[in-house]
Amino acid sequence: MRKIKSEIIVNAVENLCAKANFELPLDVLKSLKQSVVFEKDIAKSVLKEIIENADIAKREQIPLCQDTGTANFFVKLGKDVNIVDGNIYEAIDKGVSLGYIKNYLRKSIVVDPFKRKNTQNNTPANIYIEIISGDKIEIAFLPKGGGSENASSLKMLTPSAGWDGIKKFVLDNVNEKGRNACPPLIVGVGIGGDFASVGLMSKKTLLREIGSENKNVFYGEKEKELLNEINKLDIGPMGMGGATTALAVFIETRPTHIASLPVSVNIQCHSFRRKTVII
Amino acid sequence: MRVDLQDLVLNSKILKAGQKILFSGTIYTARDAAHSRIIEMLDSGKKVPFELKNAAIYYCGPSPAKQDAVIGACGPTTSARMDIFTPRILKEGVKFLIGKGARSKTVVDSIKENSAVYLVATGGVAALLSKTVKRADIVAFEDLGPEAVYKLEVKNMPLIVAIDSFGGTVFKI
Numbered sequence: 008m009r010k011i012k013s014e015i016i017v018n019a020v021e022n023l024c025a026k027a028n029f030e031l032p033l034d035v036l037k038s039l040k041q042s043v044v045f046e047k048d049i050a051k052s053v054l055k056e057i058i059e060n061a062d063i064a065k066r067e068q069i070p071l072c073q074d075t076g077t078a079n080f081f082v083k084l085g086k087d088v089n090i091v092d093g094n095i096y097e098a099i100d101k102g103v104s105l106g107y108i109k110n111y112l113r114k115s116i117v118v119d120p121f122k123r124k125n126t127q128n129n130t131p132a133n134i135y136i137e138i139i140s141g142d143k144i145e146i147a148f149l150p151k152g153g154g155s156e157n158a159s160s161l162k163m164l165t166p167s168a169g170w171d172g173i174k175k176f177v178l179d180n181v182n183e184k185g186r187n188a189c190p191p192l193i194v195g196v197g198i199g200g201d202f203a204s205v206g207l208m209s210k211k212t213l214l215r216e217i218g219s220e221n222k223n224v225f226y227g228e229k230e231k232e233l234l235n236e237i238n239k240l241d242i243g244p245m246g247m248g249g250a251t252t253a254l255a256v257f258i259e260t261r262p263t264h265i266a267s268l269p270v271s272v273n274i275q276c277h278s279f280r281r282k283t284v285i286i
Numbered sequence: 287m288r289v290d291l292q293d294l295v296l297n298s299k300i301l302k303a304g305q306k307i308l309f310s311g312t313i314y315t316a317r318d319a320a321h322s323r324i325i326e327m328l329d330s331g332k333k334v335p336f337e338l339k340n341a342a343i344y345y346c347g348p349s350p351a352k353q354d355a356v357i358g359a360c361g362p363t364t365s366a367r368m369d370i371f372t373p374r375i376l377k378e379g380v381k382f383l384i385g386k387g388a389r390s391k392t393v394v395d396s397i398k399e400n401s402a403v404y405l406v407a408t409g410g411v412a413a414l415l416s417k418t419v420k421r422a423d424i425v426a427f428e429d430l431g432p433e434a435v436y437k438l439e440v441k442n443m444p445l446i447v448a449i450d451s452f453g454g455t456v457f458k459i
Binding site: 049052053056057059060063064067069070071072073074075111112113114115123125127152153154157186187188189244245246247248276277278 | 304306319346347348349350351352355358359360361363364365366386387388406408409410411412413414416417431432444446448456457
């Protein structure tokens, strides 16, 4: 059994909070730079600003977006590692608190949905843990802004709805809400499972890199089909027209009940911030 | 086109949907919670903490300023959440709205009726936009943290005219 102190996790998370919020991942930048070539007018100038913004944020180590998000963590916890002086949840929350305060990141979490008093340190984080074999801890951080999260939805379709039903739900969702979610978007789609798991599945797709395809050929093709259809909607960068409404569509699926066809769409804005560390 | 708020107040009709402008002048940040409080104050006859007549409101909740920085990252938030408050705010004389994303038909009509203008900044380019802010002071609701009202002096802020005072719009819906 490997033994580690919780301080190791706290420090790693603190660092993730800063880096993820200051530096746009290379796959995202690459995709934006591909789009800027063929777009014109407002769409082109918006994409140029997004690329320039990424340069400024990285150089000056300031946030890409003022909405530094809800702190989402997807953790793969090796069963042969023991945190000797605490637990993973407390360590991550402590890292978030320090990371957001020390790095001047915005604190966007309120204690109660109605009283709405700010927790002042951006905790609690959303922490999803999967136990795996081995003695390592992999922590993936996905800070997610409120605007794009608000543009997400979930529906309990039934089996007869089929692929056409799924497709209509995804396209309608992007068409109705996409303009306000800072396009170009990344569209995470969960299909199957149940009410609780399908939402999480669509969010977890956002750990994938732009350019990656679902390993299943059928769903890989469906991702391309949806991306193509979404980019025909003429929503464009910041909703002012253009062919770049989404940079990627990620589909993930899981087994489901004979009566159900749950679907969830988790919308991600172009400020697609994420970073992973392995301890 | 470079435009100064002072000149625009007299002639907002020169702006047309789709135009790109570099905007300079004094703007006030206000988002969900601040709007809610301003409306409550108006309803109860209290004095609002800044002059609404001819004002420019920016839907923004900045991140905290680093030491020696004027302001933190300060891009726009989704304007549609303020749609419910906007007709009232425009009736009180606010002339310019700055945010991101589309607005409701009621808001478009209200903008037209009041000869106001809705401008958009690119969402998620908050580091870039922070460079256009030359001065920032909290003027109200400090307890709201990022949702407090800041008075900002901006210079050459890159904006696009999204809804002009004739009701013309840049959004394809």
